[in-house]
Amino acid sequence: xxxxxxxxxxxxxxxxxxxxxxxSLLHWSFKQSDPSFVPFLVLLHLGTAGALLVLYRTEWVAIxxxxxxxxxxxxxxxxxxxxxxxxxxxxxxxxILGVFLETRIKSLFASPYEAAGFLIANGILMLAFEVLRxxxxxxxxxxxxxxxxxxxxxxxxxxxxxxxxxxxxxxxISRSGVTIGGGLLAGLGHxxxxxxxxxxxxxxxxxxxxxxxxxxxxxxxxxxxxxxGMVLAGIAAYASARFLLRYFRSGRLDPYGYYCIGxxxxxxxxxxxxx
Amino acid sequence: MKSNTxxxxxxxxGIVFLIVAALYALGVLQLFASTSSGxxxxxxxxxxxxxxxxxxxxxxxxxxxxxxxxxxxTRL
Numbered sequence: 001x002x003x004x005x006x007x008x009x010x011x012x013x014x015x016x017x018x019x020x021x022x023x024s025l026l027h028w029s030f031k032q033s034d035p036s037f038v039p040f041l042v043l044l045h046l047g048t049a050g051a052l053l054v055l056y057r058t059e060w061v062a063i064x065x066x067x068x069x070x071x072x073x074x075x076x077x078x079x080x081x082x083x084x085x086x087x088x089x090x091x092x093x094x095x096i097l098g099v100f101l102e103t104r105i106k107s108l109f110a111s112p113y114e115a116a117g118f119l120i121a122n123g124i125l126m127l128a129f130e131v132l133r134x135x136x137x138x139x140x141x142x143x144x145x146x147x148x149x150x151x152x153x154x155x156x157x158x159x160x161x162x163x164x165x166x167x168x169x170x171x172x173i174s175r176s177g178v179t180i181g182g183g184l185l186a187g188l189g190h191x192x193x194x195x196x197x198x199x200x201x202x203x204x205x206x207x208x209x210x211x212x213x214x215x216x217x218x219x220x221x222x223x224x225x226x227x228x229g230m231v232l233a234g235i236a237a238y239a240s241a242r243f244l245l246r247y248f249r250s251g252r253l254d255p256y257g258y259y260c261i262g263x264x265x266x267x268x269x270x271x272x273x274x275x
Numbered sequence: 276m277k278s279n280t281x282x283x284x285x286x287x288x289g290i291v292f293l294i295v296a297a298l299y300a301l302g303v304l305q306l307f308a309s310t311s312s313g314x315x316x317x318x319x320x321x322x323x324x325x326x327x328x329x330x331x332x333x334x335x336x337x338x339x340x341x342x343x344x345x346x347x348x349t350r351l
Binding site: 070071072073074075085088091092095096099100207211 | 307316317318320321324325328330331334335337339
């Protein structure tokens with residue numbers, strides 16, 4: 001589960017969707033309603049957030065410094081300060097929607113059938129983002145490397161990309177997929193959209209994990225096994241992020257779109273026929 | 276949008292958010308919470324962050340001389 005969550009959290013294929021579908025398909029014995037499952041998920045998320053912090057350690061130092069400098073000065077004077085404020089603006093809509101809606105939405109759509117359906121919808125979304133992107137490329141005649149840096153998008157675009165993260169509360173819709181897609185529509189190159197998506201995900205994943213930390217100290221939690229899961233999630237997330245950043249130098253979202261549609265259809269068939 | 280009125284409004288909003296955060300943390304406020312009793316730390320942290328954002332926004336809204344070029348992006 002650690003490897004699965006860490007790998008799929010950053011790939012645009014929905015970790016939540018996979019964590020609902022795969023245990024059902026493989027007949028794994030644990031139940032997600034079990035009280036000890038939440039601490040397990042918390043540690044997996046902390047592992048993923050830790051991997052992103054390690055990957056972008058120098059950038060995060062500059063971003064945090066830039067945030068405090070700009071906040072106290074009341075003025076943005078360089079790209080790090082602007083990126084810090086863009087991340088703040090992008091994180092707030094996701095945090096508001098997450099706190100008020102996440103539990104309700106997840107409990108409404110927790111079945112593997114719905115997750116498989118949303119996985120297909122996620123695939124269609126990825127393909128739609130690429131169709132719109134190719135249209136924008138034709139209109140503007142810009143090459144991939146000539147699209148904007150993350151620091152140059154507007155605050156409105158950052159807020160919209162951040163709010164897109166709320167779609168990922170639907171199991172099967174990928175947080176990184178919709179934020180990378182939103183970044184593409186905002187005029188970013190693929191690699192920059194992935195970078196902005198990973199930076200945007202870090203405070204949300206870390207915050208959601210840290211808030212639930214007290215649950216780790218409740219009785220009956222096999223902390224050793226869970227910590228092993230966290231380490232594996234972190235390693236998988238780090239490797240995924242490195243791979244994706246390299247992939248998006250020239251790659252696009254289409255293969256992930258086709259994968260999601262295929263995986264969703266196969267999952268629906270397997271669930272339907274009880275295989 | 277630079278004006279002292281906007282800055283003052285955002286500062287007041289920040290204070291309101293701080294009060295709401297404290298009420299959630301103390302378990303006094305139960306609005307939009309999943310359980311009907313006890314403190315709600317997620318909500319408290321959220322309103323704390325909103326308060327910080329409001330104070331930052333207030334500081335940005337104070338009229339001052341601009342020095343950083345803020346090019347408008349081309350899309351969205």
